[in-house]
Amino acid sequence: MVKWRVMALERTYAMVKPDGVKRGLVGEVLRRLEHKGFKIVGMKLMQIPRATAEEHYGEHRGKPFFEGLVSFITSGPVVAMVVEGENAIAEWRKMMGATNPKDAAPGTLRGDFAATIDENIVHGSDAPETAEREIGIFFKPEELL
Template sequence: MERTYLMVKPDGVQRGLVGQIISRFEQRGYKIVGLKMMQISREVAEKHYGEHAGKPFFQGLVDFITSGPVVAMVVEGKDVVATTREMMGATNPLKAAPGTIRATFGVDVGRNVIHGSDSLESARREIALFFRPEELVDYGRAIDAWIYE
Protein backbone atom coordinates (compact mmCIF):
# COMPACT_ATOMS: atom_id res chain seq x y z
CA MET A 1 0.00 0.00 0.00
CA GLU A 2 1.31 3.47 -0.86
CA ARG A 3 2.26 6.01 1.76
CA THR A 4 2.63 9.76 1.45
CA TYR A 5 3.77 12.65 3.61
CA LEU A 6 1.33 15.46 4.37
CA MET A 7 1.89 18.53 6.51
CA VAL A 8 -0.54 21.14 7.77
CA LYS A 9 1.57 24.29 7.56
CA PRO A 10 1.85 26.99 10.26
CA ASP A 11 -1.03 29.00 8.77
CA GLY A 12 -3.36 25.99 8.95
CA VAL A 13 -2.35 25.27 12.55
CA GLN A 14 -2.74 28.91 13.64
CA ARG A 15 -6.15 29.16 11.99
CA GLY A 16 -7.42 26.02 13.75
CA LEU A 17 -7.92 24.01 10.55
CA VAL A 18 -6.01 20.84 11.50
CA GLY A 19 -9.07 18.75 12.36
CA GLN A 20 -11.01 19.75 9.25
CA ILE A 21 -8.04 19.00 7.01
CA ILE A 22 -7.25 15.62 8.57
CA SER A 23 -10.92 14.59 8.47
CA ARG A 24 -10.99 15.00 4.69
CA PHE A 25 -8.32 12.33 4.28
CA GLU A 26 -9.99 10.01 6.78
CA GLN A 27 -13.38 10.48 5.10
CA ARG A 28 -11.74 9.50 1.81
CA GLY A 29 -10.79 6.21 3.45
CA TYR A 30 -7.09 6.85 3.96
CA LYS A 31 -5.38 5.55 7.08
CA ILE A 32 -3.17 7.78 9.21
CA VAL A 33 -0.12 5.75 10.24
CA GLY A 34 1.95 8.63 11.66
CA LEU A 35 0.91 11.96 13.17
CA LYS A 36 2.67 14.61 15.24
CA MET A 37 2.76 18.31 15.94
CA MET A 38 6.25 19.71 15.71
CA GLN A 39 8.34 22.82 15.28
CA ILE A 40 10.56 22.39 12.22
CA SER A 41 14.19 23.45 12.65
CA ARG A 42 15.89 25.59 10.00
CA GLU A 43 18.22 22.68 9.23
CA VAL A 44 15.32 20.30 8.52
CA ALA A 45 13.44 23.00 6.58
CA GLU A 46 16.47 23.61 4.36
CA LYS A 47 16.71 19.86 3.64
CA HIS A 48 12.97 19.66 2.99
CA TYR A 49 13.08 22.53 0.49
CA GLY A 50 16.57 21.64 -0.80
CA GLU A 51 15.41 21.43 -4.42
CA HIS A 52 14.65 25.17 -4.24
CA ALA A 53 18.01 26.22 -2.74
CA GLY A 54 19.42 29.20 -4.61
CA LYS A 55 16.03 30.32 -5.90
CA PRO A 56 14.80 33.78 -4.85
CA PHE A 57 11.89 32.39 -2.81
CA PHE A 58 13.92 29.74 -0.91
CA GLN A 59 14.55 31.84 2.19
CA GLY A 60 10.88 32.81 2.39
CA LEU A 61 9.86 29.13 2.30
CA VAL A 62 12.26 28.28 5.12
CA ASP A 63 11.23 31.33 7.17
CA PHE A 64 7.53 30.52 6.84
CA ILE A 65 7.67 26.79 7.56
CA THR A 66 9.76 27.46 10.69
CA SER A 67 7.53 30.34 11.87
CA GLY A 68 5.23 28.14 13.96
CA PRO A 69 4.21 24.56 14.63
CA VAL A 70 3.14 22.20 11.86
CA VAL A 71 1.23 18.93 11.94
CA ALA A 72 3.16 16.23 10.11
CA MET A 73 1.48 13.02 9.05
CA VAL A 74 1.97 9.87 7.04
CA VAL A 75 -1.14 8.65 5.27
CA GLU A 76 -1.57 5.24 3.67
CA GLY A 77 -3.88 3.96 0.96
CA LYS A 78 -4.38 3.04 -2.67
CA ASP A 79 -3.00 5.70 -5.05
CA VAL A 80 -2.58 7.98 -2.02
CA VAL A 81 0.08 10.26 -3.55
CA ALA A 82 -1.92 11.20 -6.63
CA THR A 83 -5.26 11.34 -4.84
CA THR A 84 -4.09 13.53 -1.97
CA ARG A 85 -2.53 15.91 -4.52
CA GLU A 86 -5.94 16.19 -6.20
CA MET A 87 -7.65 16.70 -2.84
CA MET A 88 -5.21 19.50 -1.93
CA GLY A 89 -5.65 21.37 -5.21
CA ALA A 90 -3.27 23.68 -7.06
CA THR A 91 -0.48 25.37 -5.09
CA ASN A 92 -2.10 28.73 -5.78
CA PRO A 93 -5.47 28.66 -3.98
CA LEU A 94 -6.91 31.09 -6.54
CA LYS A 95 -6.28 28.47 -9.25
CA ALA A 96 -7.32 25.45 -7.16
CA ALA A 97 -10.48 23.60 -8.12
CA PRO A 98 -13.53 24.44 -6.00
CA GLY A 99 -13.91 22.12 -3.03
CA THR A 100 -10.22 21.31 -2.73
CA ILE A 101 -8.42 21.99 0.54
CA ARG A 102 -6.43 24.91 -0.86
CA ALA A 103 -9.44 26.46 -2.61
CA THR A 104 -11.45 26.21 0.61
CA PHE A 105 -8.83 27.28 3.16
CA GLY A 106 -5.86 28.79 1.28
CA VAL A 107 -5.22 32.52 1.13
CA ASP A 108 -2.38 32.77 -1.40
CA VAL A 109 0.56 30.77 -2.77
CA GLY A 110 2.55 31.35 0.42
CA ARG A 111 -0.38 30.67 2.75
CA ASN A 112 -1.96 27.57 1.25
CA VAL A 113 -2.30 25.56 4.52
CA ILE A 114 -0.96 22.18 3.37
CA HIS A 115 2.00 20.41 1.81
CA GLY A 116 1.88 16.97 0.24
CA SER A 117 4.52 14.82 -1.43
CA ASP A 118 4.42 15.08 -5.22
CA SER A 119 5.71 11.57 -6.01
CA LEU A 120 6.41 8.23 -4.35
CA GLU A 121 10.11 9.11 -4.33
CA SER A 122 9.44 12.45 -2.61
CA ALA A 123 7.11 10.71 -0.17
CA ARG A 124 9.81 8.24 0.87
CA ARG A 125 12.35 11.05 1.30
CA GLU A 126 10.00 13.31 3.26
CA ILE A 127 8.70 10.52 5.49
CA ALA A 128 12.30 9.61 6.38
CA LEU A 129 13.11 13.28 7.06
CA PHE A 130 10.20 13.87 9.45
CA PHE A 131 9.53 10.44 11.01
CA ARG A 132 11.61 7.68 12.57
CA PRO A 133 10.47 4.16 11.56
CA GLU A 134 9.21 3.43 15.09
CA GLU A 135 6.88 6.46 14.87
CA LEU A 136 4.86 4.80 12.10
CA VAL A 137 2.17 2.34 13.17
CA ASP A 138 0.97 -0.59 11.05
CA TYR A 139 -2.56 -1.63 11.95
CA GLY A 140 -5.68 -3.02 10.37
CA ARG A 141 -9.11 -1.41 10.32
CA ALA A 142 -12.49 -3.05 9.94
CA ILE A 143 -13.37 -0.50 7.25
CA ASP A 144 -10.48 -1.62 5.02
CA ALA A 145 -12.53 -4.61 3.82
CA TRP A 146 -15.10 -2.14 2.50
CA ILE A 147 -12.52 0.04 0.76
CA TYR A 148 -9.92 -2.38 -0.64
CA GLU A 149 -10.37 -5.73 -2.35
Template sequence: MEVERTFVMVKPDGVQRGLIGEVVSRLERKGLKIVAMKMLRIPKEMAETHYAEHREKPFFNALVSYITSGPVVAMVVEGKSAISVVRNLVGKTNPVEAEPGTIRGDLAMDIGRNVVHASDSPESAKREISIFFSDDEIVDYAKVDEDWVYER
Protein backbone atom coordinates (compact mmCIF):
# COMPACT_ATOMS: atom_id res chain seq x y z
CA MET A 1 0.00 0.00 0.00
CA GLU A 2 1.42 3.39 -1.01
CA VAL A 3 0.82 5.95 1.69
CA GLU A 4 0.80 9.70 1.06
CA ARG A 5 1.08 12.61 3.44
CA THR A 6 -0.76 15.87 2.95
CA PHE A 7 -1.11 19.19 4.73
CA VAL A 8 -4.43 20.36 6.19
CA MET A 9 -5.12 23.57 8.06
CA VAL A 10 -8.22 24.69 9.92
CA LYS A 11 -8.23 28.40 9.11
CA PRO A 12 -9.01 31.22 11.58
CA ASP A 13 -12.74 31.16 10.74
CA GLY A 14 -12.91 27.42 11.45
CA VAL A 15 -11.09 27.85 14.76
CA GLN A 16 -13.29 30.80 15.81
CA ARG A 17 -16.45 28.90 14.88
CA GLY A 18 -15.44 25.86 16.96
CA LEU A 19 -15.05 23.54 13.97
CA ILE A 20 -11.64 22.00 14.76
CA GLY A 21 -13.21 18.84 16.17
CA GLU A 22 -15.60 18.54 13.23
CA VAL A 23 -12.76 18.75 10.70
CA VAL A 24 -10.55 16.31 12.62
CA SER A 25 -13.49 13.95 13.10
CA ARG A 26 -14.28 13.86 9.38
CA LEU A 27 -10.64 13.10 8.54
CA GLU A 28 -10.43 10.33 11.12
CA ARG A 29 -13.83 8.80 10.31
CA LYS A 30 -12.71 8.49 6.70
CA GLY A 31 -9.78 6.37 7.88
CA LEU A 32 -7.00 8.94 7.55
CA LYS A 33 -4.31 9.16 10.22
CA ILE A 34 -3.14 12.42 11.78
CA VAL A 35 0.63 12.20 12.22
CA ALA A 36 1.24 15.81 13.32
CA MET A 37 -0.96 18.60 14.65
CA LYS A 38 -0.48 21.96 16.33
CA MET A 39 -2.26 25.22 16.96
CA LEU A 40 -0.36 28.37 16.10
CA ARG A 41 -0.74 31.95 15.10
CA ILE A 42 1.03 32.18 11.74
CA PRO A 43 3.70 34.89 11.54
CA LYS A 44 3.45 37.20 8.49
CA GLU A 45 6.66 35.81 6.93
CA MET A 46 5.41 32.22 7.21
CA ALA A 47 2.06 33.21 5.67
CA GLU A 48 3.83 34.90 2.75
CA THR A 49 5.90 31.75 2.19
CA HIS A 50 2.81 29.53 2.41
CA TYR A 51 0.91 31.63 -0.15
CA ALA A 52 3.96 32.45 -2.31
CA GLU A 53 2.28 31.28 -5.54
CA HIS A 54 -0.31 34.05 -5.08
CA ARG A 55 2.24 36.84 -4.43
CA GLU A 56 1.47 38.72 -7.67
CA LYS A 57 -2.31 38.40 -7.39
CA PRO A 58 -4.44 41.31 -6.17
CA PHE A 59 -5.82 39.33 -3.20
CA PHE A 60 -2.39 38.34 -1.80
CA ASN A 61 -2.20 40.96 0.97
CA ALA A 62 -5.76 40.29 2.08
CA LEU A 63 -5.04 36.55 2.16
CA VAL A 64 -1.94 37.04 4.32
CA SER A 65 -3.81 39.45 6.59
CA TYR A 66 -6.67 36.99 7.04
CA ILE A 67 -4.57 33.87 7.71
CA THR A 68 -2.53 35.75 10.33
CA SER A 69 -5.63 37.24 12.02
CA GLY A 70 -6.13 34.43 14.50
CA PRO A 71 -4.99 30.95 15.47
CA VAL A 72 -5.04 28.06 13.01
CA VAL A 73 -4.64 24.31 13.46
CA ALA A 74 -2.04 22.79 11.15
CA MET A 75 -1.96 19.04 10.50
CA VAL A 76 -0.09 16.40 8.58
CA VAL A 77 -2.53 13.73 7.48
CA GLU A 78 -1.51 10.32 6.16
CA GLY A 79 -3.27 7.61 4.21
CA LYS A 80 -3.64 5.85 0.89
CA SER A 81 -4.19 8.56 -1.77
CA ALA A 82 -4.40 11.08 1.09
CA ILE A 83 -4.10 14.17 -1.12
CA SER A 84 -7.07 13.38 -3.36
CA VAL A 85 -9.10 11.85 -0.51
CA VAL A 86 -8.68 15.01 1.59
CA ARG A 87 -9.43 17.30 -1.36
CA ASN A 88 -12.68 15.37 -1.93
CA LEU A 89 -13.60 15.61 1.78
CA VAL A 90 -12.87 19.34 1.82
CA GLY A 91 -14.83 20.20 -1.33
CA LYS A 92 -14.39 22.96 -3.90
CA THR A 93 -12.67 26.19 -2.85
CA ASN A 94 -15.85 28.20 -3.29
CA PRO A 95 -18.35 26.81 -0.74
CA VAL A 96 -21.26 27.83 -2.98
CA GLU A 97 -19.98 25.26 -5.51
CA ALA A 98 -18.92 22.65 -2.94
CA GLU A 99 -21.02 19.50 -2.77
CA PRO A 100 -23.20 18.85 0.27
CA GLY A 101 -21.41 16.37 2.48
CA THR A 102 -18.04 18.08 2.05
CA ILE A 103 -16.53 20.23 4.79
CA ARG A 104 -16.93 23.42 2.78
CA GLY A 105 -20.29 22.37 1.35
CA ASP A 106 -21.69 21.78 4.82
CA LEU A 107 -19.88 24.36 6.94
CA ALA A 108 -18.94 27.40 4.84
CA MET A 109 -20.73 30.17 2.96
CA ASP A 110 -17.98 32.37 1.49
CA ILE A 111 -14.79 31.71 -0.49
CA GLY A 112 -12.85 33.98 1.86
CA ARG A 113 -14.07 32.08 4.92
CA ASN A 114 -14.02 28.49 3.71
CA VAL A 115 -12.91 26.86 7.01
CA VAL A 116 -10.03 24.73 5.79
CA HIS A 117 -6.99 24.55 3.52
CA ALA A 118 -5.71 21.32 1.97
CA SER A 119 -2.72 20.71 -0.29
CA ASP A 120 -3.64 20.20 -3.93
CA SER A 121 -0.66 18.13 -5.15
CA PRO A 122 2.24 16.02 -3.88
CA GLU A 123 4.58 18.95 -4.49
CA SER A 124 2.38 21.38 -2.57
CA ALA A 125 1.95 18.89 0.27
CA LYS A 126 5.69 18.42 0.65
CA ARG A 127 6.35 22.17 0.52
CA GLU A 128 3.54 23.10 2.92
CA ILE A 129 4.40 20.38 5.43
CA SER A 130 8.00 21.64 5.50
CA ILE A 131 6.81 25.21 6.22
CA PHE A 132 4.80 24.20 9.27
CA PHE A 133 6.54 21.09 10.64
CA SER A 134 10.06 19.82 11.19
CA ASP A 135 10.71 16.12 10.55
CA ASP A 136 10.91 15.39 14.28
CA GLU A 137 7.39 16.75 14.82
CA ILE A 138 5.86 14.12 12.52
CA VAL A 139 5.07 10.89 14.35
CA ASP A 140 5.30 7.55 12.54
CA TYR A 141 2.97 4.99 14.10
CA ALA A 142 0.57 2.20 13.22
CA LYS A 143 -3.11 2.41 14.12
CA VAL A 144 -4.81 -0.72 15.36
CA ASP A 145 -7.68 -0.30 12.90
CA GLU A 146 -5.60 -0.15 9.70
CA ASP A 147 -6.56 -3.71 8.70
CA TRP A 148 -10.20 -2.61 8.91
CA VAL A 149 -9.61 0.52 6.81
CA TYR A 150 -7.42 -0.94 4.06
CA GLU A 151 -7.61 -4.22 2.19
CA ARG A 152 -4.17 -5.79 2.19
Protein backbone atom coordinates (compact mmCIF):
# COMPACT_ATOMS: atom_id res chain seq x y z
CA MET A 1 0.00 0.00 0.00
CA VAL A 2 1.27 3.48 -0.91
CA LYS A 3 0.93 6.17 1.73
CA TRP A 4 0.66 9.74 0.51
CA ARG A 5 2.10 12.55 2.51
CA VAL A 6 0.09 15.74 2.24
CA MET A 7 2.24 18.86 2.27
CA ALA A 8 1.03 21.81 4.30
CA LEU A 9 2.36 24.51 1.99
CA GLU A 10 2.08 27.83 3.80
CA ARG A 11 3.16 31.41 3.51
CA THR A 12 4.36 33.40 6.47
CA TYR A 13 5.60 36.87 7.18
CA ALA A 14 9.25 37.13 8.19
CA MET A 15 11.24 40.23 9.01
CA VAL A 16 14.84 41.07 9.77
CA LYS A 17 14.49 43.80 12.38
CA PRO A 18 16.57 47.02 12.52
CA ASP A 19 19.22 45.44 14.75
CA GLY A 20 19.69 42.56 12.30
CA VAL A 21 19.98 44.91 9.33
CA LYS A 22 22.38 47.21 11.19
CA ARG A 23 24.58 44.28 12.22
CA GLY A 24 24.77 42.92 8.65
CA LEU A 25 22.83 39.72 9.36
CA VAL A 26 20.40 39.87 6.41
CA GLY A 27 22.57 37.54 4.30
CA GLU A 28 22.82 35.00 7.13
CA VAL A 29 19.04 35.02 7.65
CA LEU A 30 18.45 34.56 3.91
CA ARG A 31 21.07 31.82 3.73
CA ARG A 32 19.39 29.88 6.51
CA LEU A 33 15.92 30.30 5.01
CA GLU A 34 17.04 29.11 1.59
CA HIS A 35 19.18 26.31 3.04
CA LYS A 36 16.07 25.05 4.86
CA GLY A 37 14.28 24.90 1.50
CA PHE A 38 11.98 27.89 1.84
CA LYS A 39 11.09 30.02 -1.16
CA ILE A 40 11.13 33.79 -0.76
CA VAL A 41 8.10 35.04 -2.70
CA GLY A 42 8.32 38.69 -1.63
CA MET A 43 11.06 40.82 -0.15
CA LYS A 44 11.81 44.50 0.37
CA LEU A 45 14.15 46.71 2.33
CA MET A 46 12.04 49.41 3.92
CA GLN A 47 11.75 51.97 6.66
CA ILE A 48 8.47 51.21 8.46
CA PRO A 49 6.27 54.29 8.94
CA ARG A 50 4.96 54.81 12.48
CA ALA A 51 1.32 54.20 11.46
CA THR A 52 2.27 50.88 9.86
CA ALA A 53 4.23 49.86 12.97
CA GLU A 54 1.23 50.71 15.16
CA GLU A 55 -1.00 48.58 12.93
CA HIS A 56 1.51 45.72 12.96
CA TYR A 57 1.71 45.72 16.78
CA GLY A 58 -1.98 46.63 17.24
CA GLU A 59 -2.72 43.70 19.56
CA HIS A 60 -0.24 45.20 22.04
CA ARG A 61 -1.76 48.71 22.04
CA GLY A 62 -2.29 49.86 25.63
CA LYS A 63 0.39 47.56 27.04
CA PRO A 64 3.43 49.12 28.75
CA PHE A 65 5.85 47.87 26.07
CA PHE A 66 3.83 49.06 23.04
CA GLU A 67 5.69 52.35 22.59
CA GLY A 68 9.04 50.61 22.84
CA LEU A 69 8.06 48.10 20.15
CA VAL A 70 6.93 50.83 17.78
CA SER A 71 9.99 53.01 18.46
CA PHE A 72 12.40 50.14 17.89
CA ILE A 73 10.83 48.78 14.70
CA THR A 74 10.80 52.29 13.17
CA SER A 75 14.37 53.09 14.30
CA GLY A 76 16.02 51.82 11.12
CA PRO A 77 15.42 49.83 7.96
CA VAL A 78 14.01 46.30 8.05
CA VAL A 79 13.87 43.53 5.48
CA ALA A 80 10.25 42.43 5.09
CA MET A 81 9.67 39.03 3.49
CA VAL A 82 7.01 36.54 2.57
CA VAL A 83 8.35 33.03 2.89
CA GLU A 84 6.68 29.95 1.43
CA GLY A 85 7.23 26.32 2.29
CA GLU A 86 5.96 23.25 4.05
CA ASN A 87 4.74 24.23 7.53
CA ALA A 88 6.44 27.60 7.02
CA ILE A 89 4.94 29.26 10.11
CA ALA A 90 6.08 26.65 12.65
CA GLU A 91 9.38 25.95 10.91
CA TRP A 92 10.34 29.65 10.67
CA ARG A 93 9.49 30.11 14.35
CA LYS A 94 11.75 27.15 15.23
CA MET A 95 14.55 28.70 13.17
CA MET A 96 14.11 32.03 14.99
CA GLY A 97 14.30 30.56 18.48
CA ALA A 98 12.70 31.80 21.69
CA THR A 99 11.77 35.49 21.86
CA ASN A 100 14.13 36.01 24.77
CA PRO A 101 17.64 35.25 23.49
CA LYS A 102 18.73 33.85 26.88
CA ASP A 103 16.11 31.10 26.32
CA ALA A 104 16.91 30.57 22.63
CA ALA A 105 18.77 27.40 21.70
CA PRO A 106 22.15 27.55 20.00
CA GLY A 107 21.69 27.11 16.27
CA THR A 108 18.64 29.36 16.18
CA LEU A 109 18.95 32.90 14.87
CA ARG A 110 18.20 34.44 18.24
CA GLY A 111 20.35 31.94 20.09
CA ASP A 112 23.28 32.68 17.81
CA PHE A 113 22.92 36.44 17.26
CA ALA A 114 20.35 38.24 19.42
CA ALA A 115 21.53 40.40 22.29
CA THR A 116 18.35 41.25 24.22
CA ILE A 117 14.64 40.49 24.27
CA ASP A 118 14.04 43.99 22.87
CA GLU A 119 16.52 43.61 20.00
CA ASN A 120 16.14 40.02 18.88
CA ILE A 121 17.05 40.16 15.16
CA VAL A 122 13.95 38.68 13.51
CA HIS A 123 10.16 38.49 13.59
CA GLY A 124 7.78 35.81 12.36
CA SER A 125 4.03 35.35 12.33
CA ASP A 126 2.71 32.98 14.99
CA ALA A 127 -0.41 31.60 13.27
CA PRO A 128 -2.04 31.41 9.82
CA GLU A 129 -4.39 34.31 10.63
CA THR A 130 -1.51 36.45 11.86
CA ALA A 131 0.55 35.61 8.77
CA GLU A 132 -2.29 36.65 6.48
CA ARG A 133 -2.80 39.91 8.39
CA GLU A 134 0.90 40.78 8.53
CA ILE A 135 1.53 39.93 4.87
CA GLY A 136 -1.36 42.25 4.01
CA ILE A 137 0.15 45.08 6.06
CA PHE A 138 3.52 44.96 4.32
CA PHE A 139 2.79 43.63 0.82
CA LYS A 140 0.28 44.24 -1.95
CA PRO A 141 -0.84 41.04 -3.73
CA GLU A 142 0.95 42.11 -6.92
CA GLU A 143 4.26 42.33 -5.01
CA LEU A 144 4.26 38.57 -4.37
CA LEU A 145 5.48 35.99 -6.84
